[in-house]
Amino acid sequence: MNKSEPASSKPELTDSADADASEDDHELVRRSQAGDKAAFNELVTRYRQRIYAMAYQMTRNEQDAWDLAQDAFLRAWKSIHRFRGDSSFYTWIYRIVSNVTIDSIRKKQGRIETEFDDSLAGLQGIDVRARTVPGGTSSPDENIRQKEIGVRIQQAMEKLSAEHRAVLVMKEIEGLQYHEIAEAVGCEIGTVMSRLFYARKKMQAQLKDLYENF
């Protein structure tokens, strides 16, 4: 991983979280607005992992996450001249990737009925007659169990609307505050709390057998 890339475990939307980076960001944004692609490239390097992670958590698909992160940065470049610096660059790009991802999920949900698909879970590549032990420290049984759990979580997520999925990921995984989520998705705090209520209920109902034995 690139040395200048921030840790992706717990992204913060608050501007004070990464004050030094924000100051640098400000200069990079200014240069980007003047058409300096190298400066924008540096911003991409700084935030690509976080933006990719956000898209991945929402879609649970590496290829989709890659494409959505690309789209988000491309949209950011096109509209960088409109960025006024009222928030940090990360808050701004986070908002863009949220919207891009929500739009993408909406389109997909309108287009297909979700069905169980091995390819989504990465189970396709496993030969049932295989005798070789997969890499890693976990046992084969454990690996398969983890993948099955991943499939169950993915299926549960796919039954949520794009909006419910977004608030669930932002709250439960990204650890954002209500007002930060509201800012990112562009709605009232009350709406965020209401969406979170239903998203949690649906997820808990679908995964109860798994997390009760966890």
Next chain:
Amino acid sequence: MKTFEERYTAWLDGGLTGEAQTAFERELTERSESLEAPAELQRFQDFFRSHSHVTPLESPDFFNHQLLERIAAEEKPPTARSGWSLPRLAWFGGLSMATALVLFIAIIPKKSETHSQSAYIAQVISARSADPNISATAFQTDAAQPDDMTVVWLDGLDYVPENAQ
């Protein structure tokens, strides 16, 4: 007044304290809702977070490279991307229109010429005969010619009566 869903979420996340918390928990009891929900949510959160790790972005340098390529492609003027630039399309459109106009003038007969001729059409308005097999029709010879004439055609008539000649 906040909705039940909003207060429930606040309660789950520890946002209700003191009297508000007590009042809400009383409301939950009246609704037969479990007061163990925060503990259950905690189990769900632990499970969900432990299965939500993200693998690092593969080929991060290629990610930047691909993005810069896309930016460059977006910024290229349309002429460089396609042979049909806007001015060229305009020229082509104009030329097509002119060609169509020339063909129209050359091929389609002028209406004014037809209007210069007589609009007269020969027609038998009424014919009376004792024999129902006899019918009369009329037509006009080439109206464009100066010696055009109107012809009355009697069908089924063996001879022309003398008094009609």
